Amino acid sequence: MASTILYIEDNPLNMRLVRKILNHMGYQMIEAMDGLTGLEMARTDRPDLILMDVNLPDIDGLEVTRQLKAIPNLRHIPVIALTANAMHGDREHCLAAGCDGYIAKPVARQELRNVVEHYLSKSADQHVS
Numbered sequence: 001m002a003s004t005i006l007y008i009e010d011n012p013l014n015m016r017l018v019r020k021i022l023n024h025m026g027y028q029m030i031e032a033m034d035g036l037t038g039l040e041m042a043r044t045d046r047p048d049l050i051l052m053d054v055n056l057p058d059i060d061g062l063e064v065t066r067q068l069k070a071i072p073n074l075r076h077i078p079v080i081a082l083t084a085n086a087m088h089g090d091r092e093h094c095l096a097a098g099c100d101g102y103i104a105k106p107v108a109r110q111e112l113r114n115v116v117e118h119y120l121s122k123s124a125d126q127h128v129s
Helices: 012-024 035-045 061-069 090-096 109-128
Strands: 004-008 028-032 049-052 079-083 101-104
Touching (some): 004 012, 012 109, 028 035, 035 049, 035 061, 049 061, 061 079, 061 090, 101 109
Parallel strands (some): 079 101
């Protein structure tokens, strides 16, 4: 069964690009256009991995991440910041908020592939142990 990835992103062009990459890799993708919807989808759909835009229209992605990591049965889900915030210190800021990884936009296909595969295999290993 294919892993399910939740992508929380308000930009349709970014969503389309990532959807195309992930679908080509064989992953099932679910999508949310804002943080509150993404939070609810994480609760109900329990994805295997979450890609999180930081700059969302309602609550920012770092706050969504903090809330997800505070929910005991969701905190194990890897959250990867996928953001245009690529200045010095932005990666550290995302990790401090609870994100497990960080990818700067524009998204490079191979980097996305590597990061997604790394965190999904790491998550699977933790569930086997």
